[in-house]
Amino acid sequence: MHLDLSELSQLAPIFRELFKGYHVSRRDPELYAQLSNFQDQYRTLFKALGFELVCDTRGFYYFVPDTAVAAAQVNKTAQRLALFTFIIVEHLADQGRDPIAVLDGGSLGRDELPSLLEKYRDLFIQAEVQTVEELEEKIMRRMTQLGFAGEDNGVYRFLPPMHRFLDVCLSVQADRDLAASVHSVLPLPAPVIIDEDSDEKLLQTDDPLDLSEFESEEDALARAIAEEQETDA
Numbered sequence: 001m002h003l004d005l006s007e008l009s010q011l012a013p014i015f016r017e018l019f020k021g022y023h024v025s026r027r028d029p030e031l032y033a034q035l036s037n038f039q040d041q042y043r044t045l046f047k048a049l050g051f052e053l054v055c056d057t058r059g060f061y062y063f064v065p066d067t068a069v070a071a072a073q074v075n076k077t078a079q080r081l082a083l084f085t086f087i088i089v090e091h092l093a094d095q096g097r098d099p100i101a102v103l104d105g106g107s108l109g110r111d112e113l114p115s116l117l118e119k120y121r122d123l124f125i126q127a128e129v130q131t132v133e134e135l136e137e138k139i140m141r142r143m144t145q146l147g148f149a150g151e152d153n154g155v156y157r158f159l160p161p162m163h164r165f166l167d168v169c170l171s172v173q174a175d176r177d178l179a180a181s182v183h184s185v186l187p188l189p190a191p192v193i194i195d196e197d198s199d200e201k202l203l204q205t206d207d208p209l210d211l212s213e214f215e216s217e218e219d220a221l222a223r224a225i226a227e228e229q230e231t232d233a
Helices: 010-019 029-037 038-047 068-094 099-103 111-119 121-126 132-147 160-185 217-232
Strands: 051-055 060-064 107-109 149-152 153-159 191-193 202-205
Touching: 010 029, 010 060, 010 153, 029 038, 038 051, 051 132, 051 160, 060 160, 068 099, 068 111, 068 121, 068 132, 068 160, 099 160, 107 111, 111 121, 111 132, 132 149
Parallel strands: none
Antiparallel strands: 051 060, 107 153, 149 153, 191 202
16 A cells, blocks of 8 residues: 555644543544544554554544553553443442443542542552542543543533443453343252261252352453453454
8 A cells, every 4th residue: 555644634643642641533523534534544554563453333443552561561451440440330330320321521520529539448459549639540430541432520421432441341241141130040959868877967068169169259350351351353
């Protein structure tokens, strides 16, 4: 493909934003229009430079990390943001609010963060977040820096790139629902009668489905993140 660099008038700002991990969406009209109008040219150029440009059909562009160091750093950030998305989904569902509606263009007020942190403190500790200040610095600020949300007067409004993490959460939830349904339809194991002279007490069962074999929510979340990144790659 012949590349006419004069057509790629937004090359410098587009590369700068994508390189630092930002997700370009319709919130960035000039950059988004350039990528949409010259998508093949930008993809070819970036591939030659060692970067993979991904276009999500829901309306945003981003780079897949190319180096091990960059990927490791993105993975750490991604894990935090995915965990936060999982928490938000659970929190909104508990309140009777539609998580998908909120994360797909909805908003979250800064005044909701303290109660959110208290309610899910054990999970936030896994993300090395123990105070509201750390929650804003390590998660909310990163979300705005990377194009997953915008902030205005104490209100965080979620943007289309949030679908990347919402997809992960829905995948985890689907796995949990499947595990629960499989276990519920299995026949109950037949009790084994123990000989009266045995030291064993009363009845024993040999349950063919040991629930301990199922993944924890944290393990399932980590696996889903890895699978989503492999799909992108």
